[in-house]
Amino acid sequence: MPVSLPPALGLSLDLLRCPVCRTRRLHPDHGALRCPVGHTFDITRHGYASLLTGTRATSGDDAAMVQAREWFLSTGAYAPVCGMAARLAVAAVSEQGTVVDVGCGTGYYLAGVLGQMPGARGLGLDTSVCALRSAARAHDRAAAVAWDVFRPFPLADGAADVVLNVFAPRNPTEFHRVLRPTGRLIVVRPTERHLAELRGGVSAMLTVDPAKEQRAAAPTPSPARDAGVHPTRTGPLSGTPGPRTPPASRQGLPCDSHGARSLRPPSPARRTHATR
Ligand SMILES: C[S@@+](CC[C@H](N)C(=O)[O-])C[C@H]1O[C@@H](n2cnc3c(N)ncnc32)[C@H](O)[C@@H]1O
Numbered sequence: 001m002p003v004s005l006p007p008a009l010g011l012s013l014d015l016l017r018c019p020v021c022r023t024r025r026l027h028p029d030h031g032a033l034r035c036p037v038g039h040t041f042d043i044t045r046h047g048y049a050s051l052l053t054g055t056r057a058t059s060g061d062d063a064a065m066v067q068a069r070e071w072f073l074s075t076g077a078y079a080p081v082c083g084m085a086a087r088l089a090v091a092a093v094s095e096q097g098t099v100v101d102v103g104c105g106t107g108y109y110l111a112g113v114l115g116q117m118p119g120a121r122g123l124g125l126d127t128s129v130c131a132l133r134s135a136a137r138a139h140d141r142a143a144a145v146a147w148d149v150f151r152p153f154p155l156a157d158g159a160a161d162v163v164l165n166v167f168a169p170r171n172p173t174e175f176h177r178v179l180r181p182t183g184r185l186i187v188v189r190p191t192e193r194h195l196a197e198l199r200g201g202v203s204a205m206l207t208v209d210p211a212k213e214q215r216a217a218a219p220t221p222s223p224a225r226d227a228g229v230h231p232t233r234t235g236p237l238s239g240t241p242g243p244r245t246p247p248a249s250r251q252g253l254p255c256d257s258h259g260a261r262s263l264r265p266p267s268p269a270r271r272t273h274a275t276r
Helices: 007-015 063-074 079-092 108-115 129-135 172-178 196-201 211-217
Strands: 032-034 040-042 098-102 121-126 142-146 160-166 179-190 258-263 271-274
Touching: 007 098, 007 121, 007 142, 063 129, 079 108, 079 160, 079 179, 098 108, 108 121, 108 142, 108 160, 121 129, 129 142, 160 172, 172 179
Parallel strands: 098 121, 098 160, 121 142, 160 179
Antiparallel strands: 032 040, 179 258, 258 271
């Protein structure tokens, strides 16, 4: 029996364009999405649309990484980060906006933002099948789509009011294309102090490249502006230990500091940047 169209995906269909021929209007057809030319993409039984075809993506979280992140996020340690992302989003657009979360993982942040925007809809992109399964269930207004951030997004120009990018790979050109002119890009990224306490005790852990700061500043010419403070816990976490701790390079784990940056392209861009 064909999979029925998940309601959240139905809400976001008009945002999508065919990744092959780039025509708009993907429509549901017997458990799939089909473009007017006939290109067809599965809607999986887990509730996300699989638009990624051809060459496999070179990155994406595996099951253990997703499980570990899900557990860690459930401790609430990054709730302040989620809260800040939601405040930046709410301040940027009307409650009825469209939020696209690129590298959405389990959908934790997208759900948190939508929770503060009662009329908004959301769409998460990720390559990880395991993450997408969770993202498709994260919020009743959040659709999930398999996509590689390094390829042109299967989204219409100017479709998003907010692009969210939390500890995930970035594609500034596509962020700019899919954001409305008045839209806002919110980036949360590790700073050089990321995981400092852990790095102090575990010499083999990777560090954050200091040049990453400059690279993160690249999309817009205006200087960064502090948007807030997000301390996270540095003591032991309560609750059941996670199944496996991914290395620092896989991000999203307890850290001592991180940045939330908000961009409003095109120029003159307004950018905010939060660190502790
Ligand atoms: C550190 S996790 C962050 C996930 C989520 N934003 C969060 O903070 O909970 C990075 C995410 O980016 C995804 N990812 C990695 N490479 C990607 C790519 N090329 N395209 C899309 N997503 C990718 C991973 O699968 C993972 O879900």
